[in-house]
Amino acid sequence: MVKQKIIIVSNRLPISVSKVNGKLKFTNSAGGLATAVSSLGGNASDHLWIGWPGIASDDLSQKDRRQITTRLHRDGCYPVFLTKKQVKKFYDGYCNATIWPLFHYFQTFTNHNDDFWRSYKEVNVLFKKAVLHYATPQTNIWIHDYHLMLLPSLLRSALPKASIGFFLHIPFPSFELYRLLPNRRSIIEGLLGANLIGFHTYDYVRHFLSSVQRTTGFESERGIITLADRTVTVDAFPIGIDYEKFSDTAKSDAVLRETKLLGEHYKDMQIILSVDRLDYSKGIPSRLEAFELFLKRYPRFHKKVVLVLVAVPSRVTVEAYKNLRADVEQTISHINGMYGTVDWTPISYQFKNIEFEQLVALYQRADVAMVTPLRDGMNLVAKEYIASKQKSTGVLILSELTGAVDELHEAERINPNDSQGIATIIKNALTMPRSKQREKLHSMQQRLQSYSVQEWATDFTDQLKQSTKVQAQLSDKLLSTATTKNIVRAFMSAKRRTLLLDYDGTLADFVSSPLHTKAPPSKALLKVLEKLAKQPRTNVHIISGRTREALDVWFGHLPLSLVAEHGFWVKNNKTWAQEDVAFKKYKKDIISVMEGYAQRTPGAHIEEKDFSIVWHYRNTPPELAYARNASLQHDLRHVLNNDEIQIVNGDKIIEVKPQGTNKGTITNELLVENKSDFVLCIGDDATDEDMFRALPKSAYSIKVGLGETRARNQLPSVNKVLNLLKQLSQAK
Numbered sequence: 001m002v003k004q005k006i007i008i009v010s011n012r013l014p015i016s017v018s019k020v021n022g023k024l025k026f027t028n029s030a031g032g033l034a035t036a037v038s039s040l041g042g043n044a045s046d047h048l049w050i051g052w053p054g055i056a057s058d059d060l061s062q063k064d065r066r067q068i069t070t071r072l073h074r075d076g077c078y079p080v081f082l083t084k085k086q087v088k089k090f091y092d093g094y095c096n097a098t099i100w101p102l103f104h105y106f107q108t109f110t111n112h113n114d115d116f117w118r119s120y121k122e123v124n125v126l127f128k129k130a131v132l133h134y135a136t137p138q139t140n141i142w143i144h145d146y147h148l149m150l151l152p153s154l155l156r157s158a159l160p161k162a163s164i165g166f167f168l169h170i171p172f173p174s175f176e177l178y179r180l181l182p183n184r185r186s187i188i189e190g191l192l193g194a195n196l197i198g199f200h201t202y203d204y205v206r207h208f209l210s211s212v213q214r215t216t217g218f219e220s221e222r223g224i225i226t227l228a229d230r231t232v233t234v235d236a237f238p239i240g241i242d243y244e245k246f247s248d249t250a251k252s253d254a255v256l257r258e259t260k261l262l263g264e265h266y267k268d269m270q271i272i273l274s275v276d277r278l279d280y281s282k283g284i285p286s287r288l289e290a291f292e293l294f295l296k297r298y299p300r301f302h303k304k305v306v307l308v309l310v311a312v313p314s315r316v317t318v319e320a321y322k323n324l325r326a327d328v329e330q331t332i333s334h335i336n337g338m339y340g341t342v343d344w345t346p347i348s349y350q351f352k353n354i355e356f357e358q359l360v361a362l363y364q365r366a367d368v369a370m371v372t373p374l375r376d377g378m379n380l381v382a383k384e385y386i387a388s389k390q391k392s393t394g395v396l397i398l399s400e401l402t403g404a405v406d407e408l409h410e411a412e413r414i415n416p417n418d419s420q421g422i423a424t425i426i427k428n429a430l431t432m433p434r435s436k437q438r439e440k441l442h443s444m445q446q447r448l449q450s451y452s453v454q455e456w457a458t459d460f461t462d463q464l465k466q467s468t469k470v471q472a473q474l475s476d477k478l479l480s481t482a483t484t485k486n487i488v489r490a491f492m493s494a495k496r497r498t499l500l501l502d503y504d505g506t507l508a509d510f511v512s513s514p515l516h517t518k519a520p521p522s523k524a525l526l527k528v529l530e531k532l533a534k535q536p537r538t539n540v541h542i543i544s545g546r547t548r549e550a551l552d553v554w555f556g557h558l559p560l561s562l563v564a565e566h567g568f569w570v571k572n573n574k575t576w577a578q579e580d581v582a583f584k585k586y587k588k589d590i591i592s593v594m595e596g597y598a599q600r601t602p603g604a605h606i607e608e609k610d611f612s613i614v615w616h617y618r619n620t621p622p623e624l625a626y627a628r629n630a631s632l633q634h635d636l637r638h639v640l641n642n643d644e645i646q647i648v649n650g651d652k653i654i655e656v657k658p659q660g661t662n663k664g665t666i667t668n669e670l671l672v673e674n675k676s677d678f679v680l681c682i683g684d685d686a687t688d689e690d691m692f693r694a695l696p697k698s699a700y701s702i703k704v705g706l707g708e709t710r711a712r713n714q715l716p717s718v719n720k721v722l723n724l725l726k727q728l729s730q731a732k
């Protein structure tokens with residue numbers, strides 16, 4: 001097996017295969033991604049590319065397949081063959097009739113179909129098999145785009161240590177749209193298999209993070225999502241173009257010749273250019289509408305302006321695309337028929353792929369570029385137009401619904417639905433002084449030059465290495481089998497043992513209701529605790545924020561010591577003792593403030609304990625909870641205004657309680673009373689950090705979950721805690 005540094009995985013390979021007159025034909029697609037990958041440095045054996053070669057396998061004989069594979073291998077490409085049925089259901093279906101329209105906010109074009117989804121899963125598994133064929137356990141893998149959103153997790157389960165990056169080239173929609181997808185959870189879980197997930201803009205990052213939280217509950221801080229045993233970094237990497245390629249080609253003889261020809265053909269005429277794949281997201285019909293309005297409102301430009309509209313054929317078998325083509329062509333004929341004359345055709349239309357030099361010549365010669373998508377992840381045409389303006393001036397009209405607008409703010413920004421506004425902007429663009437055009441072009445060119453597609457690729461892969469390194473450091477703290485064995489050994493040889501255990505999130509998973517009737521301990525847990533407490537010379541303490549009543553119901557029958565309400569109640573020898581603090585007098589005020597909020601906060605709930613009042617917001621929509629929590633805390637501080645009370649943020653709760661007593665103070669007391677040579681403390685949230693802080697150096701401490709902690713070790717889940725306790729309970 002070859003040793004590779006990076007594996008690129010995308011639906012399409014940079015080489016396309018077709019069959020012409022029974023013979024295989026190989027064509028290079030010089031897209032931005034191919035350029036980016038070739039710029040990653042090293043030689044060809046440092047990267048390989050896995051993808052579909054663009055031809056259905058039903059049309060290929062065994063001999064054809066072998067020939068394709070051998071030919072592609074020469075260029076570092078490895079084919080995944082798809083059948084006609086898969087192309088129809090996976091590619092035309094789930095990718096382009098479900099995900100593409102929904103992620104571009106075309107809800108009405110979105111087709112939800114179980115067959116498409118089945119095929120999407122099946123093809124992602126095919127890609128997994130192909131990657132596993134070439135990957136080593138430490139391989140760097142970079143997966144591209146919406147066709148392969150399940151692949152990161154599929155690979156993660158097979159290669160737990162691999163460095164996996166994912167980049168989405170289209171927008172990630174707001175949760176309001178994303179939630180419409182029946183398979184929304186599977187897609188998010190699929191993506192979360194990556195170490196690093198990249199988007200074009202920060203808006204898409206925000207949408208993604210909020211969808212992760214709303215579908216799976218995983219929270220994020222500064223773009224880092226904490227899962228049970230791993231973290232995932234999410235960031236914005238706005239894709240660039242191969243700047244030099246466009247700026248150099250623009251100065252080449254071939255382009256100068258082409259530009260001259262264009263100049264002669266459109267003598268004394270200003271050119272407005274429109275170049276896109278023929279896709280409904282690109283807003284071509286509304287662009288035509290705005291152009292017609294411009295012709296109607298400003299007749300002085302008749303015969304002086306031509307709109308050159310180049311549309312690349314795309315997804316021609318999908319219904320919505322067929323309809324779009326008919327619509328566009330009909331509107332063009334209407335405008336040409338309505339405004340054209342014997343010696344002037346307002347719109348020159350081409351429905352084809354054009355040669356690179358021809359494209360650059362058009363960019364070079366065009367006085368105005370109209371880039372007006374209704375939605376676009378980034379939009380490279382806008383950037384390519386600016387880079388090609390080496391020897392000429394020009395104005396870029398750019399939709400504010402593209403990702404590119406964030407970087408190209410000197411462009412003439414338009415709302416693609418505002419035809420009246422666009423008509424005015426076209427007129428202004430055609431009459432803009434050249435000095436102003438030059439000034440705007442210059443600053444945009446500088447920006448594009450400094451973050452080209454080469455920088456983009458290097459930036460992403462560097463960040464991927466960085467996130468994988470952080471990930472590895474994090475896993476260093478995860479309790480290893482060796483440390484577990486040490487703990488069991490130390491437990492066995494100790495003269496006296498003390499265990500300090502939190503309950504919610506440590507011994508039992510969180511449930512949506514805080515009521516104790518809804519969160520009882522499992523039979524398995526009770527059995528382990530009983531066995532553990534019956535071990536000789538062993539004291540087991542449950543130290544919880546729960547009420548005495550709850551702990552009594554759950555554990556009253558076992559020989560355990562119980563601490564309720566974070567240390568305000570302690571049960572030893574069957575009686576509860578209470579800390580001597582005054583809290584009663586504040587309760588009424590606290591509850592009345594909280595009740596005011598609870599009435600207008602769906603999902604929120606108030607819990608009254610002897611020594612605290614708790615605001616629970618686990619079931620409140622996160623954005624609402626965020627807003628309410630801030631004002632609730634502000635009002636509480638205002639009402640209480642004294643040093644005896646503290647307001648503490650816990651896991652989906654805000655707790656108001658007296659100062660002074662916490663899980664740390666009670667830990668101190670218990671350690672003095674118990675005088676043990678073996679101490680094990682396990683907890684999961686901020687209140688448990690007080691316990692960890694109070695422990696002697698020799699103690700073993702474990703936090704459940706990732707995130708910063710003073711604990712020596714971490715465990716990913718409640719189940720793993722139970723496993724550890726089970727081992728101790730069986731120790732002889």
Ligand code: ADQ
Nearest residue numbers: 169239275276277310312352353354376377378379380381
């Ligand atoms: P696309 O939707 O394909 O890309 P875009 O970014 O504009 O959109 O890229 C189109 C590419 O095709 C450009 O490089 C352009 O030069 C080329 N092209 C267009 N018309 C052509 C023609 N007639 N002949 C030859 N070439 C032509 C997706 C996302 C975008 C995102 C890119 C990259 O939808 O939002 O910018 O990926 O991430």
